[in-house]
Amino acid sequence: MILAILETTKGALTETSLETVTAARDLAHKSNYSVTALLMGKGVSALAPTLKGIQTVLVAEDSRLEGYLPDALAGIAAHAIRQKSPKIVLAPGTETGNDLMARVAARLNLGLATNCVEFFVEGGSLKRVTRSNWGGSLLEEVEILSSPALLTLAPHALAAQSADGAAPVVESFSVTLSEKDLRVWMKELIPTEKKGISLTDAKVVIGGGRGMGSAEAFKMLEELASLLHNAAVGATRVATNNNWRPHSDQIGQTGVQIAPDLYIACGISGAIQHMVGCKNSKKILAINKDPEAPIFQRADYGVIGDLHQIVPALIAELKKLKGG
Amino acid sequence: MKVLVCIKRVPDTGGGFKLTSDSMRVDTTNVGFAISPHEECAVEEAIRIIEKHGGSSTVLTLGPQAAQEQLREAIAKGINNAILLEAEDYEFWDPAATASAIAETVKSMGFDLLLFGNESADTCNYQVGVRVAYLLDLPCVTGIKALEIQNNKAIAKRETKDGWEVYEVPLPAVFTIREGINTPRHPSLRGIMSAKKVPIEQKKVTRPAPQLVRKALKKPQEGRQLEILGQGVEAVPKIIEKLREMGAI
Numbered sequence: 196m197i198l199a200i201l202e203t204t205k206g207a208l209t210e211t212s213l214e215t216v217t218a219a220r221d222l223a224h225k226s227n228y229s230v231t232a233l234l235m236g237k238g239v240s241a242l243a244p245t246l247k248g249i250q251t252v253l254v255a256e257d258s259r260l261e262g263y264l265p266d267a268l269a270g271i272a273a274h275a276i277r278q279k280s281p282k283i284v285l286a287p288g289t290e291t292g293n294d295l296m297a298r299v300a301a302r303l304n305l306g307l308a309t310n311c312v313e314f315f316v317e318g319g320s321l322k323r324v325t326r327s328n329w330g331g332s333l334l335e336e337v338e339i340l341s342s343p344a345l346l347t348l349a350p351h352a353l354a355a356q357s358a359d360g361a362a363p364v365v366e367s368f369s370v371t372l373s374e375k376d377l378r379v380w381m382k383e384l385i386p387t388e389k390k391g392i393s394l395t396d397a398k399v400v401i402g403g404g405r406g407m408g409s410a411e412a413f414k415m416l417e418e419l420a421s422l423l424h425n426a427a428v429g430a431t432r433v434a435t436n437n438n439w440r441p442h443s444d445q446i447g448q449t450g451v452q453i454a455p456d457l458y459i460a461c462g463i464s465g466a467i468q469h470m471v472g473c474k475n476s477k478k479i480l481a482i483n484k485d486p487e488a489p490i491f492q493r494a495d496y497g498v499i500g501d502l503h504q505i506v507p508a509l510i511a512e513l514k515k516l517k518g519g
Numbered sequence: 520m521k522v523l524v525c526i527k528r529v530p531d532t533g534g535g536f537k538l539t540s541d542s543m544r545v546d547t548t549n550v551g552f553a554i555s556p557h558e559e560c561a562v563e564e565a566i567r568i569i570e571k572h573g574g575s576s577t578v579l580t581l582g583p584q585a586a587q588e589q590l591r592e593a594i595a596k597g598i599n600n601a602i603l604l605e606a607e608d609y610e611f612w613d614p615a616a617t618a619s620a621i622a623e624t625v626k627s628m629g630f631d632l633l634l635f636g637n638e639s640a641d642t643c644n645y646q647v648g649v650r651v652a653y654l655l656d657l658p659c660v661t662g663i664k665a666l667e668i669q670n671n672k673a674i675a676k677r678e679t680k681d682g683w684e685v686y687e688v689p690l691p692a693v694f695t696i697r698e699g700i701n702t703p704r705h706p707s708l709r710g711i712m713s714a715k716k717v718p719i720e721q722k723k724v725t726r727p728a729p730q731l732v733r734k735a736l737k738k739p740q741e742g743r744q745l746e747i748l749g750q751g752v753e754a755v756p757k758i759i760e761k762l763r764e765m766g767a768i
Contacts, residue, residue, distance in 0.1 A: 294661045298653065301618075307614070307646055307731075329532070333736055334736065335737075337731050337732065423762065443699070449698040456767075464533075466533055468640070480748075490534075496745070496747075496758075498758065505752055505754065509755050513759070
């Protein structure tokens with residue numbers, strides 16, 4: 196049996212959870228295992244019948260499970276694993292999914308392969324997985340010796356697909372939570388102010404790197420963004436470490452991962468750390484004065500030259516077009 | 520206040536990877552090394568906490584002799600003590616193995632606060648800090664981007680799409696830190712000089728039976744074809760053409 200541990204937010208399954216269900220069904224198909232999903236939280240039972248194409252849904256409803264209670268969720272998941280003895284346990288490879296599974300793995304003293312992108316099944320059992328290293332810029336093939344195999348699925352490793360079929364059997368799953376399970380709990384949520392277009396929502400993102408040279412220089416990127424539809428400005432780790440931009444603007448492995456229609460990279464060499472954050476852009480346009488810069492190996496369009504001349508010229512031309 | 524910060528030595532890869540001929544490792548000939556980014560911020564956070572509340576800070580890594588370079592960098596910035604768990608084969612330690620060696624070493628050292636990176640830059644396992652917390656039976660919150668110590672508790676915040684989640688955790692506790700919590704300082708020249716003299720506590724550790732075994736590293740396929748639009752400002756009309764094609768103007 197494959198156990199899929201799912202995440203919900205505001206009463207709905209997350210995108211990576213839907214991808215996890217899809218991956219679990221694929222794995223089940225190759226291995227002849229059945230799939231059981233585990234839903235935990237307040238008010239999650241309504242979601243159970245929507246999970247078509249799998250056999251069973253375990254529902255752990257508890258009014259205390261509001262907000263993020265990682266030890267409590269890990270306690271329930273570990274209990275489900277002990278009781279149901281799955282061969283494979285799969286969860287979303289999100290920040291919270293990886294956190295939860297690390298706790299489950301620690302409790303059960305099992306190995307955990309995080310952020311898997313491929314699964315190799317031979318003779319009906321899981322032999323190896325490929326997992327993402329360096330934020331996805333390198334892949335690692337791993338054999339899992341401990342059983343059950345605990346895995347998380349890298350977000351967007353595959354596309355979520357809906358399935359037909361009968362609704363699954365719903366089983367309620369109750370667990371007694373100990374005091375210790377509840378020792379880490381969210382005290383409050385301070386909503387962040389939303390201003391402007393966020394990097395993850397923008398259709399065009401303009402990024403500035405070492406070649407910008409100063410915080411001042413980013414003003415022209417802001418101006419360029421104001422002349423384009425749905426555009427926002429981001430930066431590399433070099434730029435945020437130099438305090439030219441706040442860390443929240445950082446695109447990269449340790450910052451934001453973006454997926455706009457177009458990414459315009461200005462004065463960016465193309466370090467792995469940065470490219471991991473923009474590799475899902477539909478098109479990448481790089482402006483750099485160094486024709487040998489690695490970014491040109493990972494871009495669709497290249498302009499070789501000084502951004503401090505090209506960007507102002509581009510702005511002037513766009514203004515002319517708007518005026519005319 | 521006694522603060523522990525655990526770091527990892529990772530290759531400073533820059534623009535690309537070369538793999539060794541057996542595809543088991545990143546080829547680090549002619550490559551420099553650095554403290555993994557989240558941990559660099561954890562080091563900075565440890566220094567700031569000790570500056571504010573007094574006490575002592577200790578940096579620890581499981582790695583080769585050469586990882587003294589990263590320990591001394593942390594000392595040069597202001598960390599007081601260093602521990603090297605020496606393992607030349609550190610790249611092949613799985614997270615459970617690393618966590619058990621760390622927990623075994625620090626369990627009776629009386630740390631109030633144990634800081635880790637949220638995930639390492641290279642293997643991105645997301646679990647050493649959590650596993651150490653379980654082995655030591657301490658509370659743990661991951662992905663922390665703000666941390667404040669008040670009396671005998673920590674107020675830790677993680678940033679999500681919906682806002683800042685606030686956690687109040689009694690000490691001792693484990694936190695895994697995310698970049699953005701602070702801007703790490705550069706070491707001073709004086710710091711670098713005096714860091715050379717600080718003794719590093721060393722202990723050889725042996726890798727236990729693994730749960731995960733690396734079989735190979737491979738590069739993902741990259742599918743972009745570069746079209747050069749031109750040199751300098753004369754490329755502007757071509758850029759505008761592309762912007763128009765994509766509906767950006």
